[in-house]
Amino acid sequence: MGGTPHDALRPSAIEVRALSVAFGGLRALTDVTASVSADHIVAVIGPNGAGKTTLLNAICGLVPKAKGEVRHYGKDLTNAHPAAIARTGVGRSFQDPRLIDSLSVLENVLCGAHATIGYSLADQVFRRRKVSKREGKARAEATELLDLFGLVHLAGVEAGRLAYGPRKMVDIVRATISRPSVLLLDEPSSGLDRAERARIGTMMQMIHGEFHIPMIVVEHHMDLVRAVTHRVLGLASGAVALEGPTEYVLDSAEFRATMMGDASGRDQKVATTDV
Amino acid sequence: MTRVMTGTESVAPARAFDWRGLIQQKYLIILVTFLVVAYFTAAGSSYSIFVLDTILLSAIGAMALDLLMGTGGQVSIGNAAFLAGGAFATVWASRAGAPFPFDVIIAGIVCAVGGLIVGLPALRIRGMYLALATLAAFYLADFIGQKYQGDTVGAAGFFLKPVFTGTIGQQSASWAWLLFCVVAATMILISWLRSGRSGRAWRMIRDHEIAASAMGIPVARYKLLLFTITSAVIGIQGGLTAHFIGSVTYDSFTLTLSISVIAMILIGGLDSLAGPLIGAVIVTLMPVVLPDIIGLFVSSSNASQDASNYSEVLYGLLIMVFMIKAPTGLAGLFRAGGRKVLSRWNASRASSAASPAAGDTAVGSAPRLR
Amino acid sequence: MSELTAAVIGGLTLGAIYSLVTLGIVIIFRATETFNFAHGSFMLLAALIVGRMQSGSSLPFAVLALISLGIVGVLGAMLFRFALRATVGRPHFVAVIATLGFAAVADGVIGLVFPQTQYSITIPGLSAGSTTIFGATFGTASLEVSAFAVVLTVALVLVFRYTSLGVRIRAAGQNSLLASQGGINIHWVYIGSWALACVLAGIAGITYGTVNSVNQGIEGLALLAFPAALLGGLDSIPGSLIGGFGIGLVGGFVSAYIGGDYVTVVTYLVLLAVMLFLPQGIAGTRSVRRV
Numbered sequence: 001m002g003g004t005p006h007d008a009l010r011p012s013a014i015e016v017r018a019l020s021v022a023f024g025g026l027r028a029l030t031d032v033t034a035s036v037s038a039d040h041i042v043a044v045i046g047p048n049g050a051g052k053t054t055l056l057n058a059i060c061g062l063v064p065k066a067k068g069e070v071r072h073y074g075k076d077l078t079n080a081h082p083a084a085i086a087r088t089g090v091g092r093s094f095q096d097p098r099l100i101d102s103l104s105v106l107e108n109v110l111c112g113a114h115a116t117i118g119y120s121l122a123d124q125v126f127r128r129r130k131v132s133k134r135e136g137k138a139r140a141e142a143t144e145l146l147d148l149f150g151l152v153h154l155a156g157v158e159a160g161r162l163a164y165g166p167r168k169m170v171d172i173v174r175a176t177i178s179r180p181s182v183l184l185l186d187e188p189s190s191g192l193d194r195a196e197r198a199r200i201g202t203m204m205q206m207i208h209g210e211f212h213i214p215m216i217v218v219e220h221h222m223d224l225v226r227a228v229t230h231r232v233l234g235l236a237s238g239a240v241a242l243e244g245p246t247e248y249v250l251d252s253a254e255f256r257a258t259m260m261g262d263a264s265g266r267d268q269k270v271a272t273t274d275v
Numbered sequence: 276m277t278r279v280m281t282g283t284e285s286v287a288p289a290r291a292f293d294w295r296g297l298i299q300q301k302y303l304i305i306l307v308t309f310l311v312v313a314y315f316t317a318a319g320s321s322y323s324i325f326v327l328d329t330i331l332l333s334a335i336g337a338m339a340l341d342l343l344m345g346t347g348g349q350v351s352i353g354n355a356a357f358l359a360g361g362a363f364a365t366v367w368a369s370r371a372g373a374p375f376p377f378d379v380i381i382a383g384i385v386c387a388v389g390g391l392i393v394g395l396p397a398l399r400i401r402g403m404y405l406a407l408a409t410l411a412a413f414y415l416a417d418f419i420g421q422k423y424q425g426d427t428v429g430a431a432g433f434f435l436k437p438v439f440t441g442t443i444g445q446q447s448a449s450w451a452w453l454l455f456c457v458v459a460a461t462m463i464l465i466s467w468l469r470s471g472r473s474g475r476a477w478r479m480i481r482d483h484e485i486a487a488s489a490m491g492i493p494v495a496r497y498k499l500l501l502f503t504i505t506s507a508v509i510g511i512q513g514g515l516t517a518h519f520i521g522s523v524t525y526d527s528f529t530l531t532l533s534i535s536v537i538a539m540i541l542i543g544g545l546d547s548l549a550g551p552l553i554g555a556v557i558v559t560l561m562p563v564v565l566p567d568i569i570g571l572f573v574s575s576s577n578a579s580q581d582a583s584n585y586s587e588v589l590y591g592l593l594i595m596v597f598m599i600k601a602p603t604g605l606a607g608l609f610r611a612g613g614r615k616v617l618s619r620w621n622a623s624r625a626s627s628a629a630s631p632a633a634g635d636t637a638v639g640s641a642p643r644l645r
Numbered sequence: 646m647s648e649l650t651a652a653v654i655g656g657l658t659l660g661a662i663y664s665l666v667t668l669g670i671v672i673i674f675r676a677t678e679t680f681n682f683a684h685g686s687f688m689l690l691a692a693l694i695v696g697r698m699q700s701g702s703s704l705p706f707a708v709l710a711l712i713s714l715g716i717v718g719v720l721g722a723m724l725f726r727f728a729l730r731a732t733v734g735r736p737h738f739v740a741v742i743a744t745l746g747f748a749a750v751a752d753g754v755i756g757l758v759f760p761q762t763q764y765s766i767t768i769p770g771l772s773a774g775s776t777t778i779f780g781a782t783f784g785t786a787s788l789e790v791s792a793f794a795v796v797l798t799v800a801l802v803l804v805f806r807y808t809s810l811g812v813r814i815r816a817a818g819q820n821s822l823l824a825s826q827g828g829i830n831i832h833w834v835y836i837g838s839w840a841l842a843c844v845l846a847g848i849a850g851i852t853y854g855t856v857n858s859v860n861q862g863i864e865g866l867a868l869l870a871f872p873a874a875l876l877g878g879l880d881s882i883p884g885s886l887i888g889g890f891g892i893g894l895v896g897g898f899v900s901a902y903i904g905g906d907y908v909t910v911v912t913y914l915v916l917l918a919v920m921l922f923l924p925q926g927i928a929g930t931r932s933v934r935r936v
Contacts (some may be wrong), residue, residue, distance in 0.1 A: 060489050061488075061489075062485060062488075062489060081488070082485075082488040082489050083488045083489075083491050083492060083493045083494065085489075086488070086489055086491035087491045092486075092489045092490075094486055098482070098483035100475070100479060100482050100483075101482070102478070103475070103478065107475060110472075110475060111475040111476075111478075111479055111490065112490060114472060114475065114476055114490055114492050115490075117472055119471075119472065121468070121472075121473050121500065124467050124468060124471055124473055125464065125467055125468070131471060135471055178491075350738040350741075350742075352745065396917060396920065396921060399921060400920055400921070402736060402737045402738045402741075403680050403737045403738045403740075403741040404920055405738075406680075406741055406742075407680070407871055407875070407916060407920070408920060410868075410871075411914065411916055411917045414909050414910050414913045415913070415914070417909075417910075418907070418909070418910040421906065531749065531752065534745055534746075535749075537742065537745065538749075541742070581756065581757050584752075584753040584754075585753065585757070586753070587749045587750070587752055587753030587756070588749070588750050588753035588754055588757070589753075590746075590749060591746045591747060591748070591749030591750030591751075591752070591753060592746070592750055593746075594743070594745065594746030594749065595728055595743045595747060595750070598732075598742045598743050598746065599731050599732055599739070600731075602739075
């Protein structure tokens with residue numbers, strides 16, 4: 001966690017200013033301003049339909065015609081092409097892990113290294129030795145990363161045969177392999193039981209601790225938010241409702257007022273889905 | 276389907292002897308093809324060599340179409356357009372003075388450009404709408420071919436001088452070896468493309484296009500590359516066919532032809548290396564083999580006259596069956612069967628090690644892409 | 646002037662038949678979100694059955710037509726029930742390729758059962774001879790047949806729009822979950838839609854085959870109906886009239902002023918243009934998902 005005077009001078013990993021997104025007549029985000037420091041894991045919470053996933057989509061360029069500004073370490077990414085944004089280092093996982101079912105877990109993880117693996121299509125035809133060297137190196141890195149997260153025994157398994165929990169974890173590994181400069185996670189623990197949720201939390205802490213990657217995490221499970229994140233951004237109806245350090249926000253009266261119905265309901269669900 | 280869990284249970288690390296690590300799949304297939312060609316050119320009748328040549332020709336385009344549809348997920352029913360394009364471009368280049376094989380190479384380049392153009396609508400259209408757009412490309416190619424043929428030589432069509440000398444049988448045999456080289460080269464090229472970074476990119480575009488761009492994959496560029504490359508290969512098949520048959524008429528390129536190639540890749544199995552070859556063999560042999568089979572059941576048949584109709588019925592049925600029930604095709608079914616055998620073998624070998632829940636953890640199950 | 650008349654009236658005459666075919670395609674699309682690439686096969690099959698039976702028996706035309714349409718309708722329903730229903734959750738092109746496969750099957754069967762001879766169909770009561778309008782001559786029969794097609798199409802459009810049965814069918818196509826909870830039996834709607842669409846295809850095939858001859862050209866008609874469906878709007882039932890006549894007119898003008906062999910190409914270029922610039926067609930409502 002930060003706290004030195006110098007931090008104020010470092011550009012934020014992600015800064016969003018007056019971001020507004022409308023789909024037809026529906027205003028999904030209204031004038032959202034927030035920033036994520038390079039040291040933090042920030043949770044984005046709020047009831048369904050609050051615009052959390054839209055915020056992530058706007059940051060990584062999947063929402064056309066967003067108004068306002070999105071900056072990544074000072075660089076303006078607003079309405080840029082998603083592939084270009086990804087290449088500047090914005091990584092992302094999806095709520096429903098979009099894996100290539102017919103490929104192995106290792107190949108899926110390597111897919112995330114598309115921008116960093118270091119050879120081109122032409123190389124694949126004319127420079128086979130370079131390709132096999134880079135592939136080998138990438139495979140070793142991917143295997144190491146899977147090992148770090150305790151998933152290496154699944155490396156050769158066809159992704160389509162994985163259960164939901166492992167799928168979500170592989171999606172996160174895939175997003176991490178290219179060492180992004182910021183990682184966006186969309187409900188990484190949804191649909192998981194308590195043990196798997198804990199593992200996701202551990203993964204997030206390791207990504208932050210080992211690789212120093214800041215994260216923006218859309219989450220519903222407050223136990224995970226409390227355990228792992230540093231700050232909380234609360235959205236309601238497309239606007240920022242509260243913002244601040246995790247402990248402070250989650251214990252505050254405002255939080256109980258604005259998020260209460262869903263949040264505590266979810267906490268209860270958390271307790272009962274002890275699979 | 277048993278699901279693989281993580282973490283707590285231990286998985287028996289004893290891997291089965293993975294013979295696929297020893298020799299890459301494509302070289303195995305090339306070796307088998309070599310042996311088949313060697314056998315038939317040495318010992319087969321000239322008719323059987325001719326049939327072999329047709330199979331080899333079909334295999335070229337089938338492999339390309341599988342890269343486009345199976346790996347890349349781009350639905351195209353207009354591939355006959357590029358067969359026609361390749362054939363007519365070869366004729367045109369040949370008449371302009373280019374000798375074999377340069378006229379075919381030129382045709383390949385022309386079709387690459389054509390593929391690039393056809394790929395442009397594919398950037399905005401997908402699925403069944405893309406299928407319609409490729410149908411438009413087919414009619415356009417058909418029209419151009421018709422006009423070109425009509426304006427130059429008329430209904431009789433174009434004729435090309437034979438490439439090889441000797442008797443029909445010797446020519447067929449020479450073709451067999453030439454086509455073997457082309458098939459082998461195509462297979463190697465396509466295997467290089469469908470594995471590694473580009474293979475993963477195309478599959479990601481196929482399965483989750485939006486997520487693909489969020490991963491840094493330039494979707495438009497890869498789609499255009501895919502159309503360009505596959506159209507060039509199909510065009511080369513068209514050009515080689517033109518020389519092989521010796522004549523080109525626009526009405527030999529029909530929608531039925533497109534459908535038959537789709538049948539090949541579906542029967543063989545989408546997104547597989549061996550699938551297009553398996554499919555090419557089966558679909559090409561149908562009109563050859565079916566009349567005899569039917570003759571066993573129906574005494575009165577002029578089955579050979581109706582060979583093409585019987586074939587159409589059969590591969591039409593197979594298209595439906597495989598598309599609906601088994602899109603991984605025969606190649607996929609073999610793989611699944613092999614996996615079952617392999618995992619049962621593993622299970623019995625590892626029975627001493629503690630391996631409780633994950634009984635079906637597939638060892639070496641993922642198709643190893645090279 | 647006679648060229649213009651030939652273009653317009655010729656285009657409208659053909660357009661009437663297209664509308665009928667297009668209506669069938671739209672009905673199928675609304676019910677099951679599929680293109681039926683085998684539509685032409687149903688058209689041809691119906692015409693062939695009537696043509697063959699007419700030359701072989703003395704049954705009245707109406708009976709033969711009913712038998713033929715019955716066969717074709719049942720065939721369509723079976724295609725859906727036994728093959729396409731299994732493709733429901735999967736990407737749309739799966740069903741489309743399956744219909745393509747069925748088209749191949751149908752083609753092969755037709756080739757086997759109805760060998761090369763050309764058949765012709767006679768509908769009793771149709772006038773012989775020709776009519777001249779503004780200097781252009783048309784077979785009176787084809788005008789009458791087209792008038793019939795228009796009347797039938799318009800009648801069906803009205804039925805769909807204004808009767809409670811029609812409304813329920815449209816609802817089922819639009820939101821099947823909700824509709825089924827409202828008491829509409831979805832499966833019968835799907836099967837019925839396919840059967841109806843194939844019957845319409847059969848009617849179009851028979852009527853066209855009366856005026857022209859019964860051969861592969863009939864299947865070509867169906868292939869031109871896809872552009873018509875997209876032009877009018879894939880999910881718009883009234884749009885089938887707009888699209889059908891629109892493509893008919895395009896064909897008429899191209900045929901009269903440029904040349905008959907340009908018709909297919911131009912029509913499909915129109916299709917491309919529509920898909921790229923006006924994907925929902927003229928009368929289509931929802932944003933047709935191309936994703």
